[in-house]
Amino acid sequence: MIKNLFCHFILLFSFVSFSQEFRVNGNVKDGNNKPIAYANVVVTSLGISKAVYGTSTDEAGYFIIENLNPGDYILKISFLGFKAYSTRVELDRNIHFDTIILEENLEELDGITVVAKRPTVNRMVDRVVFNVENSTLSNDNILDVLKHTPGVLVHDGTITIKQSTPTIYINDRKVHLSSSEIQQLLEGTSATNVKSIEVITNPPAKYEAEGGAVLNIVTSKNIVAGYHGSVFGNYKQGSEFPKYSFGTSHFFKAKKLNAYVNYSISPRKDYRHNNESINFIDGSNQITSSWETDYKRIRKTENQNINANIDYDINDNNSLGFSTSMLIVPRALTKTYVNSLTEVLDTNSQLDSTFNTVNRKVDETFNLAFTLDYIHKFKRAGEKLSVSTHHTNYDASNFQNVDTDYRFPDNVLIRNNRFQTFSSQVIKLYTGQVDYELPISNSVQLETGAKVSHINSESILNQFNFINDERIEDLQNSDTFLYDETNYALYLSYAKDWEHWSFKSGIRTEYTNIKGNSLSTNLMSNNNYLKLFPSFYLLYKLNDNNQVYFNYNKRIYRPRYNELNPFKYFLNDNAYVTGDPNLKPQIDDVFTFGYTLKNTYTFEVYYRNENNPTLEIVFQDNDDTILKYINTNIDRSISYGLDFTTYTRLTNRWNLYVLSSLFYYENKFFALESNNEIATNDKWSLYGQIINYLSFLKDKSLTVDVSFRYISPIADGPSIISNRSGLDINIRKTFWDNRASLNAGVTDIFNTQNFTETTKYLNQDVFLNSRMENRLLIFGFNYKFGNFRLNTNKKEIELQERDRLNNN
Secondary structure, eight states, rough: HHHHHHHHHHHHHHHHHHHOOEEEEEEETTTTSOOOOOOOEEEEEEEEEEEEEEEEOOOOSEEEEEEEEEEEEEEEOOOTTBEEEEEEEESOOOEEEEEEEEEBBBSSSTTOOOOOOOOSSSEEESSSEOOTTTTTGGSSSHHHHHHSSSOOEETTTTTEEEEEEEEETTTEEEEOOOHHHHHHHHHHHHBEEEEEEEEEEEETTOOOOBSSOOOEEEEOOOOSEEEEEEEEEEEEEEESEEEEEEEEEEEEESSSSEEEEEEEEEEEEEEEEEEEEEEEEEEEEEEEEEEEEEEEEEEEEEEEEEEEEEEEESSOOOOOOEOOOEEEOGGGGGGEEEEEEEEEETSSSOOOEEEEEEEEEEEEEEEEEEEEEEEEEETTOOEEEEEEEEEEHHHEEEEEEEEEEEEOOOOOEEEEEEEEEEEEEEEEEEEEEEEEEEEEEEEEEEEEEEEEEEEEEEEEEEEEEEEEEEEOOOOOGGGEEHHHHHHHEEEEEEEEEEESSEEEEEEEEEEEEEEETTTTTEEEEEEEEEEEEEEEEEEEEEEETTEEEEEEEEEEEEEOOOGOSSEEEEETTTTEEEOTTTOOEEEEEEEEEEEEEETTTEEEEEEEEEEEEEEEEEEEEEEEEEEEEEEEEEEEEEEEEEEEEEEEEEETTTTEEEEEEEEEEEEEETTTTTTTTTEEEEEEEEEEEEEEEEETTOOOOOEEEEEEEEEEOOTTEOOOEEEEEEEEEEEEEEEETTTEEEEEEEEEETTOOOEEEEEEETTTTEEEEEOOOEEEEEEEEEEEETTOOOOOOOOOOOOOSGSOOOOO
C-alpha cells in the first residue's frame, strides 16, 4: 500500500510540473511466487536512436527505470535458468507491472557452468540466507558448510546457535535423527547440490513449535532431464584410530518422474580419555572421601544411512512424492569398551582402596522413516496445497556386561561384583499434516495448516546380578515403561512487504495429551496442556546500506523419549542414569533486535528466557557414595548478549568471515542432594570465530580455508566448562572442469579443543578433565559422473516428534 501511494504521489507530481519523462517499474517472481533477485531488466526504444536503458532487480525482485521519454519500447527481463520475458510498452504515462512471472528453462542449461552473482549473505525478515551454490564450499560435505555458516557453531559433537541446539531441515522438511546421527549424515553427504543454508534463529509459525533455531538446507531445483551421480569419501587420522566415511548419490529425472538415492557408511573408532575427581562431603562440609578415576573409552561404530525419494508429476498442477530415510546401526559392528581405575582416598588423602571396572557393551539401532506427499498447485501463481503422512519405526537395544574388582592398597582382592543390563526402546510414530499457501497479492502472503501426531513408546530394562556365579534378575532395577502422546496443532501466518518495511506475524496453537505407565511399580502419569506460540517479525530498510529489525517468538522443548524413562540404568556399580516421566516441557521467550550495514556487517542484541529447562545433571550422593545422572527440570535459565557477524570480500581472492558473541548465561536449578535448595550458576562468556577463504591459480581451482575459533569459560547447568580454542586448515583442488576434487587438512592443529568441567556448589564437588581425538589429519575426495550439472530432489518430512527419539 505504501509503495502504491508513493507511486501515485510521484505521478501526480509529474503532471503538476508538466514533465514529459516517465518510468517503468514492477516485481519479478518465479513460478512459486518467490522474488528473483538480480535479474537483468532492459528497456530498448523502438525509435531511430535505439536507446537502451537497464537495471537489475533488488533482493525483493523489484525494479525501476526512470527518466524515459514518451514513445514505444521493448521491456526484456532475463535471469539464468529462466526463459526471457519480453513485452512491448507504449510509454505515455508511468507504467507499473504488478507481478512478472519468469518461467524456468528446463532444457537450455545442459553443460553450462553457472557462476553465482548474488551476495554471499542476505538478511530477510525472518532469517539469514547463506548462499553457497557454485562457491568453493559446494565441494565440501554439508557438515563442513555448516561450520562456515554465519551464527552456527559445530563443536564437540554438537551443532548450536546462540547456546541452543537447532533443528535441521532439508527443503523445509525435517531430518529425523539424533544430534550425533545428524552429524554423521551431513558429514557423509556432498554439498554439491546445496543452494543455500537458511539460519532461522526464531522460526515462524509454519515451523514446529518444538525446538529452538532452525537450519534449513535448501537444495537446487531440477533443471534438465537425465542422470547424474557422485561418489565421495574421507579419511581422518586421530591420535589413536582412523575414521572413514564413504558414500554415493544417484539422481535420475525424466519428463514426469524423478528419483534420488543416497547411501553412506561411516566405519570408525573413537577414543576418549577422562580423569574425574570427586570429593564426598559430610553434613559439616568436611571431605570424608575422595575418588580419583582414570577413564578410557573406545567406541567402534559403522553407521549406515540410506535416503531415497521418488517424485511423480501427475500434471502441471498435481504431484506425488514418496521418501524414506533409514539409519542402520548393526549390532556386530557397534561396540564400546570402557576401562576405568578409581583410587579411593581417605580424609588424610591416603590411598584406602581401589576398584577397577571393565564395561563391554554392544548396540543395535534401526530407525526407519517413510513419508507420502501430495501437492496441488492452483491456477494463481504461488497458491499451493500440501498433504503428507508419515510413519517412523524406531527400534534400539543394547546389552552391557560390567565387572568390577575391589582391592586393598597392596592389590589384594577384596571382592568382585558383576552385573549385566539389557535395554530396548521401540517407538512408533504416525503423523498427518496439511499446509496451504495463498499469495493474496504480490506483497501479501498467507499461510495456514494443521497437524496431528501420535507416538507410542515401549522401553524395557532388565538388570541381572551374579551371586555365586549364578545370574539372577534384579527385579528392583528392572522395569517396562509405556508412553503414549498425541499432539494436535494449528497455525496461521501473515506476511506483507512495503517499499521500506517487511512484516510477518503468526500464531501456532498445540494441544498435547500424555499417558505414562511403569509396569513394575504400577505408577501411572497423565498430563495434558494447551499452549499458544506467537511469532512477530519486523524489518525496516532505511536505505540500500542500512536496515534494522526486531523479532519475538515463543518456543517449546518437549522431553526426549529416553529422558522420561523412570528406571535406573547403571553405568557401573557406583553410577547410574535415570529419567522422570513427569518432566515438564521447556517454554522459551526470545527477543532479538538487530542492525545490518551494507548487507555485510550485522550487530544483534538478544534476550532469551527459558522456563523449566530439562538437563541431565550429575549429583553426588554423599551418604551412599554414588553418582546420579538425573534428567530433571531446572527452575529457569536466562541469557542475553551482543553478536557481531560479517562475511566480506577483502580482495578478489580473499573472503573473510568473522563472528563474535559476548553473552551472559544464568542457570537456576534445584540442588536435589541439598533439600531441593535453589542454586545459581552464571557467567559472562565470549565466543569468536574467524575464517579466511583464499583462492589460488588462474581458474581459482586451488582453495585454502584457515579458521580459528575460541570460547571462554561458559556456564552449563550447575557446571563451568573451561575455555577452548582450535585452529583448522583445509586445502582443496578441483579437476576436470569441477568434476572431481581432492582435499587435505588438519583440524585443531595445536590440540587445544579439550576441556575441563567443574561442578562445585553446596555439598557437590566434581571435576572432569576430558581429552578426545580433536586433532585430525584429513584427506577427502569427490567425483561426479553422468550429467553432473543436474541437481537433486532430495528432501525430508517435517516432524519434530522424530527428533525426540534419541538424545545422544
